Amino acid sequence: MTDPEAGRLRLAVALDGAGWHPAAWREPDARPGELFSAGYWTDLVTEAERGGLDFVTFEDGLSLQSADRYQRDCRTDQVRGRLDAVLIAARVGPLTRHIGLIPSVIVTHTEPFHISKAIATLDWVTSGRAGVRLRVSARRDEVTHFGRRELPAGPHAREDLFAEAADYVEVLRRLWDSWEDDAEIRDVDTGRFVDRDKLHYIDFSGRWFSVRGPSITPRPPQGQPVVAALAHERVPYQLVAESADIGFVTPHDSRQARAIVAEIRALQDGFGRAAQTVRVVADLLVYLDDRRSRAEQRRARLDERAGREYQSDALSFAGTPAELADLLLEWHQTGLTGFRLRPAAIPHDLTQITRALVPELRRRRAFPDSYGAPTLRGLLGLSRPVNRYASAS
Amino acid sequence: MTGPVKQVHLAAHFPGVNNTTVWSDPRAGSHIAFSSFAHFARTAERAKFDFLFLAEGLRLREQHGKIYDLDVVGRPDTFTILAALAAVTSHLGLAGTINSTFNEPYEVARQFASLDHLSGGRAAWNVVTSWDAFTGENFRRGGFLPQSERYERARTFLHTTWQLFDSWHGGEIAADKASGVFLTDPGAGRFGHHDAHFDIEGHFDVPRSPQGRPVIFQAGDSDEGREFAASDADAIFSRHSTLDAGRAFYADVKGRLPKYGRSPDELLILPAATFVLGDTDAEAAELAHEVRLQQVSGATAIAFLEQLWNRDLSGYDPDGPLPDVDPVPGENTTARGRASVRMHRDPVATARDWRERAEAGKLSIRELIIEVTGRQSFIGSPTTIADTINRYVQADASDGYILVPHITPGGLDEFADKVVPLLQERGVFRVEYAGPTLREQLGLPLGPVAGLRVTSDAARDAS
Numbered sequence: 001m002t003d004p005e006a007g008r009l010r011l012a013v014a015l016d017g018a019g020w021h022p023a024a025w026r027e028p029d030a031r032p033g034e035l036f037s038a039g040y041w042t043d044l045v046t047e048a049e050r051g052g053l054d055f056v057t058f059e060d061g062l063s064l065q066s067a068d069r070y071q072r073d074c075r076t077d078q079v080r081g082r083l084d085a086v087l088i089a090a091r092v093g094p095l096t097r098h099i100g101l102i103p104s105v106i107v108t109h110t111e112p113f114h115i116s117k118a119i120a121t122l123d124w125v126t127s128g129r130a131g132v133r134l135r136v137s138a139r140r141d142e143v144t145h146f147g148r149r150e151l152p153a154g155p156h157a158r159e160d161l162f163a164e165a166a167d168y169v170e171v172l173r174r175l176w177d178s179w180e181d182d183a184e185i186r187d188v189d190t191g192r193f194v195d196r197d198k199l200h201y202i203d204f205s206g207r208w209f210s211v212r213g214p215s216i217t218p219r220p221p222q223g224q225p226v227v228a229a230l231a232h233e234r235v236p237y238q239l240v241a242e243s244a245d246i247g248f249v250t251p252h253d254s255r256q257a258r259a260i261v262a263e264i265r266a267l268q269d270g271f272g273r274a275a276q277t278v279r280v281v282a283d284l285l286v287y288l289d290d291r292r293s294r295a296e297q298r299r300a301r302l303d304e305r306a307g308r309e310y311q312s313d314a315l316s317f318a319g320t321p322a323e324l325a326d327l328l329l330e331w332h333q334t335g336l337t338g339f340r341l342r343p344a345a346i347p348h349d350l351t352q353i354t355r356a357l358v359p360e361l362r363r364r365r366a367f368p369d370s371y372g373a374p375t376l377r378g379l380l381g382l383s384r385p386v387n388r389y390a391s392a393s
Numbered sequence: 394m395t396g397p398v399k400q401v402h403l404a405a406h407f408p409g410v411n412n413t414t415v416w417s418d419p420r421a422g423s424h425i426a427f428s429s430f431a432h433f434a435r436t437a438e439r440a441k442f443d444f445l446f447l448a449e450g451l452r453l454r455e456q457h458g459k460i461y462d463l464d465v466v467g468r469p470d471t472f473t474i475l476a477a478l479a480a481v482t483s484h485l486g487l488a489g490t491i492n493s494t495f496n497e498p499y500e501v502a503r504q505f506a507s508l509d510h511l512s513g514g515r516a517a518w519n520v521v522t523s524w525d526a527f528t529g530e531n532f533r534r535g536g537f538l539p540q541s542e543r544y545e546r547a548r549t550f551l552h553t554t555w556q557l558f559d560s561w562h563g564g565e566i567a568a569d570k571a572s573g574v575f576l577t578d579p580g581a582g583r584f585g586h587h588d589a590h591f592d593i594e595g596h597f598d599v600p601r602s603p604q605g606r607p608v609i610f611q612a613g614d615s616d617e618g619r620e621f622a623a624s625d626a627d628a629i630f631s632r633h634s635t636l637d638a639g640r641a642f643y644a645d646v647k648g649r650l651p652k653y654g655r656s657p658d659e660l661l662i663l664p665a666a667t668f669v670l671g672d673t674d675a676e677a678a679e680l681a682h683e684v685r686l687q688q689v690s691g692a693t694a695i696a697f698l699e700q701l702w703n704r705d706l707s708g709y710d711p712d713g714p715l716p717d718v719d720p721v722p723g724e725n726t727t728a729r730g731r732a733s734v735r736m737h738r739d740p741v742a743t744a745r746d747w748r749e750r751a752e753a754g755k756l757s758i759r760e761l762i763i764e765v766t767g768r769q770s771f772i773g774s775p776t777t778i779a780d781t782i783n784r785y786v787q788a789d790a791s792d793g794y795i796l797v798p799h800i801t802p803g804g805l806d807e808f809a810d811k812v813v814p815l816l817q818e819r820g821v822f823r824v825e826y827a828g829p830t831l832r833e834q835l836g837l838p839l840g841p842v843a844g845l846r847v848t849s850d851a852a853r854d855a856s
């Protein structure tokens with residue numbers, strides 16, 4: 001029997017501060033003074049869950065936000081400062097029941113052992129709704145914040161950053177499998193709490209780190225929490241194809257969308273992962289209002305306040321929820337699994353998604369009326385993987 | 394009696410990965426399901442406890458080169474579970490053990506500052522240090538630290554995080570929509586620290602949290618550990634839960650404070666304490682013995698013996714006499730990832746002592762281990778336990794206790810229901826929380842140094 005959910009459109013929201021537009025925090029309904037409170041994030045995620053969205057992501061970095069990719073920009077007229085994304089996700093976890101939670105983590109300066117158990121714990125806290133979106137960092141100030149490494153240099157610097165990310169995912173995945181599901185036995189007769197034959201050293205050794213294992217945290221409910229990465233070109237596409245469950249991509253039209261999906265599928269075959277499901281999800285920056293002209297005016301007003309046009313890597317869409325629904329359904333035909341919408345301003349564009357776009361998609365029978373699976377993997381149509389260390393018996 | 398009576402502080406230690414925790418009891422629940430943590434935290438908050446405490450170990454313990462399987466194994470990530478518990482509690486402090494050897498100050502500071510924001514000012518950090526290459530095999534840093542440098546790194550690590558916490562003073566976020574000023578200071582978060590351990594600078598990205606700095610715990614019992622606590626900690630997690638040992642430790646550590654310009658009430662002494670409650674003292678004593686039997690199975694007794702003897706004793710009968718052979722001297726190669734083996738400073742002398750005690754009392758291996766390890770701190774009826782705790786606190790054996798129940802997650806319930814009301818009746822334990830932050834429950838000032846600007850030059854001079 002085929003899963004009725006298998007081919008459906010998935011919808012997610014990317015949360016970042018007061019919204020993705022740098023002037024969003026000045027909107028009348030914005031709550032910029034509450035960005036560092038639990039209540040703010042709880043409100044956003046519960047709103048997303050009321051709208052039936054499959055998951056939310058949380059942006060993060062190890063330095064102050066900046067318009068410059070490589071260093072601090074010293075601006076004081078935009079949101080600066082933030083809380084750790086994994087901890088925000090954990091804080092909202094017990095207050096939600098269905099929605100997937102995918103915090104961002106910087107690979108370049110963190111320990112895969114720590115992050116593995118953090119995401120496993122997020123999965124325990126949410127009964128199987130955790131994921132992690134991995135980023136590399138080329139920011140010079142993040143290097144000096146940690147002071148223990150140089151960034152890769154030379155012609156292959158970028159490839160090296162992403163190769164390290166691939167090693168990092170390998171360590172996460174091995175550590176998640178380092179406990180078999182039935183390792184805890186509580187055998188009173190022999191006095192053994194665990195069957196140590198079902199705990200495994202992972203013995204990873206690579207160019208950047210070695211990790212012995214096993215994890216200190218038992219295998220999480222999903223077995224393998226969901227791994228995601230944002231990718232704009234070949235090198236990160238390889239990371240997605242080799243290691244991830246979700247690739248966030250940024251096509252600007254359906255032709256590009258089709259080409260990106262094809263490129264990732266081809267790379268996936270090359271890595272021997274043809275049979276595994278990699279979800280390709282397109283990012284869109286959205287300004288939504290009940291009339292297109294109003295959305296366009298709002299975009300113009302935000303740009304004017306920011307002093308310049310906000311340039312995004314993703315396509316910037318200004319229009320009505322119905323028009324966005326048209327676009328999503330058209331692009332969905334290209335092989336994209338779904339969309340991660342970046343609300344230009346929060347809460348306005350978030351509630352336009354949950355209260356106008358979602359009902360519109362439901363009217364067209366393109367989005368489910370309720371959650372159809374208890375885990376994030378389930379919502380994405382991914383099965384629970386067999387443990388790589390489990391002996392075939 | 395002069396002056397007001399001392400108030401008792403109480404905290405709850407989530408049952409750990411050691412043989413204090415009885416997993417074989419039919420009432421014992423999951424050690425990893427969130428429901429266990431939530432139950433435990435809610436009980437502690439219902440009882441108006443100061444905080445919940447989590448230990449941490451970054452590598453599974455081994456004995457004879459194999460993963461030790463007789464105790465509970467497996468636990469969550471400290472920061473992540475505490476952030477989740479902040480969602481199901483409103484006043485309970487959230488204290489986590491975080492290692493200063495296998496982490497970096499910038500990341501730990503942003504995690505604690507985030508936890509403090511997300512909990513409304515309830516974060517606490519038990520700063521521990523390790524030097525072993527065994528644990529290092531799980532980390533980029535790998536390797537190890539010379540044992541002599543571990544406290545130096547811990548102290549420097551802690552002070553570096555303080556620079557980060559203090560790099561925001563509290564008034565920088567204007568978020569003024571009309572003027573378009575989000576930050577009042579383009580230099581917000583600026584820090585610099587340059588020494589042999591950490592050579593870092595830049596701008597910290599988490600604005601000042603409700604407590605300013607998390608409450609700092611220290612748990613080391615060595616002379617260096619006590620000095621570290623006296624100079625830098627807000628509270629000590631000690632092992633000295635008996636009256637005499639507690640008073641000696643209390644006097645020793647509080648006596649070290651003046652040389653750091655600190656007064657005795659700036660450092661709380663909170664020993665870990667186990668307890669067994671019964672309707673009567675006699676019933677409790679009986680229960681306590683049963684619990685000790687559960688905690689020390691025959692296999693556990695042999696394992697304990699091996700940790701001191703530093704050799705394979707699997708051929709010995711736990712119900713028989715102690716081995717005639719002596720411990721293997723030198724580095725302990727039997728047990729790894731276990732702090733307790735380092736406390737056996739003279740294994741041969743300890744073994745001789747144990748043999749003499751066993752012979753005098755006609756004790757088997759298992760009976761001897763039950764005798765020499767981990768007898769419960771408080772055993773008795775609710776009245777007896779409440780009175781004992783109060784007496785110890787008033788006698789300056791401690792400022793309160795971090796209770797370690799032996800059953801997960803319900804082991805605290807009875808204490809909350811039966812002992813806490815008695816302490817409240819005696820006027821020595823709070824009926825309502827003092828305020829939203831952990832510092833308020835502990836009677837500690839909010840994080841210092843608001844208004845002090847730490848420039849990289851000043852930091853360089855200070856380090």
